Amino acid sequence: MGDGPTDEGTGSGLPKRQPPSASANEYPRKRAAIACELCRLRKTRCDNVRPTCSLCRQAGAVCKYTTASDATPVTYEPQPSALLERLNYAISLLERPSNRSPSPTANPATTGELGVPRDAIFAECMLSWSVLQGFGSANSSSLLWSGCCVPEVEKKNTGMNTPSTGVPSEAEILPSINPHDFVALVQRYLSLVHVKNPILDIDRLQQTTRRVVEEGCAWDGGTALVLLACALAVLVTELEDTHNAEDNWTMSGRDLPSDRETADVYYxxxxxxxxxxxxxxxxxxxxxxxxIYEMCRLRVVEAWSHYQQAAMVTQMLLLQRMHRAELPIEPKPLERLYYSCLRTHNHFQIQAPLPLNTLSYITLPNPFPSPPLDFGLDAEMLPPYWMVEGGDSAAFRLRNVRGWFYYLAEISALRTSTRIIRTLYSHEETWWLDHIVEVVQQVRIFEEEANSWFDHLPATVRWAADAPRTELTTILYFRTLNVKTMLFHPMLYFAIHQRTDHPQWGEAAALAAKGLEACAAMILFNGKTQWRHGGLWFVLRSLFRNALSILAAVRSGRFDCSDNWMSLIELAITNLSIWELEALDVLRMRKVLDQILVDTRNSSQKRSANKVKVVWP
Incomplete structure (x- = not known):
């Protein structure tokens, strides 16, 4: 006699539960309506009104849904046992080795809109190439972090200038701040810095400057902005035409025309x-x-920290404004700050293996920032950029208008480089070898897009070889060359590491030669200036990568390079040596190039039957 269940039933007289039938492994469950992307990001309740929910309508934001319609069909979810069986099958597929890789047209896994590239995009990765092995660590973070937390003994041994800690010693005699200089310095800031990053309201900044001059420095945000503007005005240098100054690039780092001590006091x-x-x-x-200030001082990690904080506060303000449109947040300066943060995000993404912000998750309704005022001018009706002289209000306004055309062109270039990163650099380098046909197709499409972007630039900001150089035209021309070197870089890797009898080798090597010509043009274009600005470190990183590309091509023996390739490398080394006393990573980049150059000179390079002619600028 037992208390347990029997064949007829249970001790309580209840009938025995029947085993589940095969059809019962799945049961219907209607999926709940999914909120729009913005409400999901803000974790707020969405009323699922189509095409625009109530909260997005109030905030004036773009409302996007991940589902096709509200009438979500009834789906059937499997039992836990069936789920476990499927998971085990999926795990077995992941553990199984496979040589297949996704095609370049597939959307790679990304974090945010801009995506996260593989290490192949960083210059250090080239030190793992067969022709450059043994000259340094191929770790993508090795050079960047070499300048952080450096013992003082090593700094003294290398002759580095120790960065200011913000707490002067008793023996230091620091320059004093004269409030009567604020107006002139702020005007210099507007002419040299603001035109490239118009994140401030000019009228408000000038009003605050006059208040600080009259009443003294207060402990508020307006005074902090004035002091930062003065610090940047003292620190940055102005680009001058150096077409005929062949000896200009022989200056040492100690003679740079920038008052760093005074700038540090303001900072x-x-x-x-x-x-x-x-x-x-x-x-x-x-x-x-x-x-920006830390980037001018080549303190990259500190600059990245400030940019991250700026992006986080900007993201919070945008979310607040989307949720509560009545908040007293000025939309235009906030919009411009958003795009400036995204642009900086892209520059770091290409050059530095640092964690990035999630600001790109937010999409603004306007594809471009709104200007602070109505220009009332056509870009093609503006006078040529070298004809704008003087310091009167008309010339100042024209410079700001020209700065806005530059700013919009930079954002447009940002989108092009972003698509290149997501298409070509979301995989390892060996992926290029297996998918060269698709990669070549994508490279040609992007090349046409980059050329079209430069050809359609307004004449007021488009660089011309027969005209004097200005800051804005120089940056945009440098941006064009940088996009091309990034675009043709996979072709160089393929031409060096693939057999020359491969059916696609000739076409890929010809495209690689275009990239090498762009590398040489960048070195020549930048190698004669000592220009301290917010993008200086990115320029030095680009020069390092360009020099490595030329050395890799020469050492491979597969490119017919002209005899002046050594002078190009020496010019890049000279440019790095100008700034090496301020950043240890720049010093080590110069040393790596020195070692490779000496070894390349002393060794006889192997020759290949198939060689591609490279014509330097």
């Missing part, structure tokens, strides 16, 4: 006020200007 006074600011637009603007 330290501004940083004292950052901790007193709340999460506001002024706080985000201050953090962004701090990032």
């Amino acid at each position: 330290m006074e501004a940083r004292k006020r950052l901790g007193l600011l709340d999460l506001s637009l002024e706080a985000a603007q201050c953090q962004f200007l701090c990032g």
